[in-house]
Amino acid sequence: MVARANGLLVPEEEQLEAISKFTGVSSYPRALVMPRDRHDNNKTDITKIKVFPTRDEILSDEADFLPSTDLDSHHFLADQAERHIDTHFRLLRHDTFGELKDVLGGVIHAVENDQNHPRLDFGDFRAYQYLGANISYISFDKRRGLEMQLSFAQPPALRKERPLERRKWWEASKRLSEGVLLSFISVNEVQHLFFTVSERITDTSKAHSLTHKDYQATITAKLASHDQMSVEAATRLSYKKARGVLIEFPGVLPATFTPILENLQDMQRHSRLPFRQWIVPDRISAIQQVKDISIPPPLYARHRGFAFALEPIMSRDKLPVDSISIDPATSANDPTLIDTMEAQTDLDRGQWTTRNWQILSGRPVDEGPDALQIEGGFRTRRGCIGIRKIVHIGGQSQSRLLEDHNLRKVSQAEPKTRSETYLLATQYEALDLDTKRIRGCLGRLHGVRKDEKWRSLQYHLRQNYPHIHAQFRQIDEKGFELVGRHPFDLWLAAGKSSISSQSTDEIKVTASELDHVLQKAKSNVHSLTQQERDRLVRLWTQEAHDHALAELYEKVKETDSNQHQITSIHDEVDRRVLQEAEVIGITTTGLARRISTLKTCKMQGRYMRRGRGGHGGSHDIRPASDD
Numbered sequence: 001m002v003a004r005a006n007g008l009l010v011p012e013e014e015q016l017e018a019i020s021k022f023t024g025v026s027s028y029p030r031a032l033v034m035p036r037d038r039h040d041n042n043k044t045d046i047t048k049i050k051v052f053p054t055r056d057e058i059l060s061d062e063a064d065f066l067p068s069t070d071l072d073s074h075h076f077l078a079d080q081a082e083r084h085i086d087t088h089f090r091l092l093r094h095d096t097f098g099e100l101k102d103v104l105g106g107v108i109h110a111v112e113n114d115q116n117h118p119r120l121d122f123g124d125f126r127a128y129q130y131l132g133a134n135i136s137y138i139s140f141d142k143r144r145g146l147e148m149q150l151s152f153a154q155p156p157a158l159r160k161e162r163p164l165e166r167r168k169w170w171e172a173s174k175r176l177s178e179g180v181l182l183s184f185i186s187v188n189e190v191q192h193l194f195f196t197v198s199e200r201i202t203d204t205s206k207a208h209s210l211t212h213k214d215y216q217a218t219i220t221a222k223l224a225s226h227d228q229m230s231v232e233a234a235t236r237l238s239y240k241k242a243r244g245v246l247i248e249f250p251g252v253l254p255a256t257f258t259p260i261l262e263n264l265q266d267m268q269r270h271s272r273l274p275f276r277q278w279i280v281p282d283r284i285s286a287i288q289q290v291k292d293i294s295i296p297p298p299l300y301a302r303h304r305g306f307a308f309a310l311e312p313i314m315s316r317d318k319l320p321v322d323s324i325s326i327d328p329a330t331s332a333n334d335p336t337l338i339d340t341m342e343a344q345t346d347l348d349r350g351q352w353t354t355r356n357w358q359i360l361s362g363r364p365v366d367e368g369p370d371a372l373q374i375e376g377g378f379r380t381r382r383g384c385i386g387i388r389k390i391v392h393i394g395g396q397s398q399s400r401l402l403e404d405h406n407l408r409k410v411s412q413a414e415p416k417t418r419s420e421t422y423l424l425a426t427q428y429e430a431l432d433l434d435t436k437r438i439r440g441c442l443g444r445l446h447g448v449r450k451d452e453k454w455r456s457l458q459y460h461l462r463q464n465y466p467h468i469h470a471q472f473r474q475i476d477e478k479g480f481e482l483v484g485r486h487p488f489d490l491w492l493a494a495g496k497s498s499i500s501s502q503s504t505d506e507i508k509v510t511a512s513e514l515d516h517v518l519q520k521a522k523s524n525v526h527s528l529t530q531q532e533r534d535r536l537v538r539l540w541t542q543e544a545h546d547h548a549l550a551e552l553y554e555k556v557k558e559t560d561s562n563q564h565q566i567t568s569i570h571d572e573v574d575r576r577v578l579q580e581a582e583v584i585g586i587t588t589t590g591l592a593r594r595i596s597t598l599k600t601c602k603m604q605g606r607y608m609r610r611g612r613g614g615h616g617g618s619h620d621i622r623p624a625s626d627d
Contacts (some may be wrong), residue, residue: 038062080280081273089264134244135238142435151218165202166211181252186244194224259592297328389582393590440550454488460544571597
């Protein structure tokens, strides 16, 4: 942490001067393009880089900084661990978004050049376009969060089909699957937003579905990022009914890479790299030093008197009469021992020298669960037969024996502590309150843009202009109630007669003039001229919209925080379940998503990586974490 802080405190002038002299090592010397704020997402510190590309980044002609994994090449970070994390973050992000940024840059330029009939070219990149798109509706649910309905023109072949045929087509199609990345580009403002599909409905009776209307389809999506700019832009485009182009990237699933990139940022932020001595070891300059390297046994095998039992890996036709074991301190390069073990076990010479026998032979049952990382479905293996405490994280198990071993099901039966129960109740109560406020903000945003009436502006006037608000009361000082139209609506109608034909651009007003009108209105709002009334209502409408939008963003942030607290409590329950497990099966995606929970578990057993189809070989086995 101290090293990272010192590195970031280097004067910018010195850093840039050093950076500009760096050249990459390749077959032909070339200048290495270093990050230097060439656009709003071109940062030296990866913790400040937004995972999803910004509009400036997409339209920038500057090349991405792609550091080499070769430690002999130049890099602006001197610390090897920080350099390692920085390099892999930038390379993974480029692999994910490199081509996609080129495609989107071309689309945005095409829309800018021809807003009515843009010619979109995706090249060889797999993408689908949907024209006539707009953000038709915004909703909020305390469990699902902020969601938006994106409507677009039905594919031409489906517009004249019957609803049942449209439903069959969409159900058979893999388009717009849940979790897929979407890009919405508005035509008029050329605004760009990233979304992910959150719900895909094909029921013809549902209004927000792909099949309800002949000429229009609707999908439910979430913003890929809840930053203020994205939330405000999406809300503004929705209430303006801004038209645009919706682009689907079926091969891009944010859930598979976003947690990994965010975890790399978190590791860099806290200057933490597990297995640092093995991943980025100190450079060895002499052959003798190579010979002197000794990889210690796993932590659980360092207790006095411990010995590895080798029966599990002995050849079935060569099982000894007596038990056979080996001391953890035994040299892996003993030729006599290697010859003996190669003849009696299923391990070859290379596997023996890399100490795979330490993993296969097992460890004491009280040293924490075995952790298995699996690509593909989790299958019951010979090593799991007879073990009952098996927990599966992520993906879908292909074994019926493990249907009830999913972490979610097991955790539901785990009792919560009193403090956890209290904290959950408190967070859910706060979430309910914020949900009501967010829906109120959405209602005010919709109303203030739809019409300029009392019901749309009364909240804003009551909160910000109480003296003016009091002048529009329906009950006079004697207690009599005015019937018919509201006093504000009558007052507003009187101010519309002479200027209703004027546009907003034709009415120019300075800040001092508005201040004068406001002071006059506080004394007697009914004394305003028709033009002054119109100016004041325009001001209130814009202010009400801006205030509601700002409050919406703040409340969405609060609900995100509440959801994070709720997730943390459930993660603690999950941690207790995982700690008691004997075997933990986890997919690569599940590992990325649940890394914060797994980091708190003491897993000192096995780490297995299975290849495609869930079939693992001896070459797939790696040692587990000792941290």
